[in-house]
Amino acid sequence: EIVMTQFPATLSVSPGERATLSCRASQSVSSNLAWYQQKPGQAPRLLIYGASTRATGIPARFSGSGSGTEFTLTISSLQSEDFAVYYCQQYDNWPPWTFGQGTKVEIK
Amino acid sequence: EVQLVESGGGLVQPGGSLRLSCAASGFTFIGYSMNWVRQAPGKGLEWVSYISSRSRTIYYADSVEGRFTISRDDAKNSLYLQMNSLGVEDTAVYYCVRRSNSWDFDYWGQGTLVTVSS
Numbered sequence: 001e002i003v004m005t006q007f008p009a010t011l012s013v014s015p016g017e018r019a020t021l022s023c024r025a026s027q028s029v030s031s032n033l034a035w036y037q038q039k040p041g042q043a044p045r046l047l048i049y050g051a052s053t054r055a056t057g058i059p060a061r062f063s064g065s066g067s068g069t070e071f072t073l074t075i076s077s078l079q080s081e082d083f084a085v086y087y088c089q090q091y092d093n094w095p096p097w098t099f100g101q102g103t104k105v106e107i108k
Numbered sequence: 109e110v111q112l113v114e115s116g117g118g119l120v121q122p123g124g125s126l127r128l129s130c131a132a133s134g135f136t137f138i139g140y141s142m143n144w145v146r147q148a149p150g151k152g153l154e155w156v157s158y159i160s161s162r163s164r165t166i167y168y169a170d171s172v173e174g175r176f177t178i179s180r181d182d183a184k185n186s187l188y189l190q191m192n193s194l195g196v197e198d199t200a201v202y203y204c205v206r207r208s209n210s211w212d213f214d215y216w217g218q219g220t221l222v223t224v225s226s
Contacts, residue, residue: 034212036153043203043219044153049212087153091211095167097143097155 002026002090006100012108019075021103023088028068032092035064035073038102039084047086048073075105083107110134110215112204117220124194124224130187130204130217137185138162141207144178144189146200147219156202157189171197194224 003026013019023033031051036044046055048064051071061076075082088100116128128144144156157178158167166178177190187204201219208214 032211036213043216044213045216046208046212046214049208049210049214053210055214089153089213091213095155095158096169097158097213099153099155101152 001096002029002093002098004088004090004098004100006086006088006103008103009101010104010106012106013078014108015080016077017108019078019082019105021073021075021086021105023066023071023073023100025069025071025090027093029090029092031067032090033064033066033071034089034091035062036087036089037082037084038087044087078105110206112206112215112217114202114204114217114220117202117222119223119225120194121226122195122224125190125192126194126222128189128191128202128204128220128222132185132187132204132206135206137180138182142180142187143205143207143213144187145203145205145213145216146198146222147203148197148200151200154200158207159187191222194222196224198222199224 005024007022033051035048038044052064063074065072085102085104087102111133113131141160143158159178175193179188201221203219204217205213206215
């Protein structure tokens, strides 16, 4: 089973600032990596797939990079609606499909 | 518009059973693989089960293998999860999730809460 590790667990950022979230896989997942955003009381929403491709309707301030075992989600200028929990997920080697434990982006 | 609507959650005693349903609309259901993903209160996401299009391939997480059964009715555009021998550790919101043609999980239902408690 591939273990996904996200860091930091919590990121405190001021509106308008840049946020950088990291995700590491215990073995290579190539570019088969997705990022999801989850707001309180809501279902997760797909943000990025293929490590760097934005899903339909996702603003350009969200960008993903990386391949192999190291991945990054960057939010270039945080808006109020971006404060949420973000999960990475690998879909390279399955089952099981595995998620990171999440990074909470909170208002500084 | 793709919609996934779960139902069937509720309070059940340890050792009991529950059947979750997911009604799909807005896409050609028969052509897509589907999943159940759960989230315990205050915790992260855990993949539970997968069923391919036309039910050819089925997988389960180790934590539910032998207790849960996934199925689908393509004529009714519906996905199901039969959960038996429920334990308190199964308490979670259960999401119905579509696997996209790019293999990520592109659409999620709003979830249904299952609470296992005496």
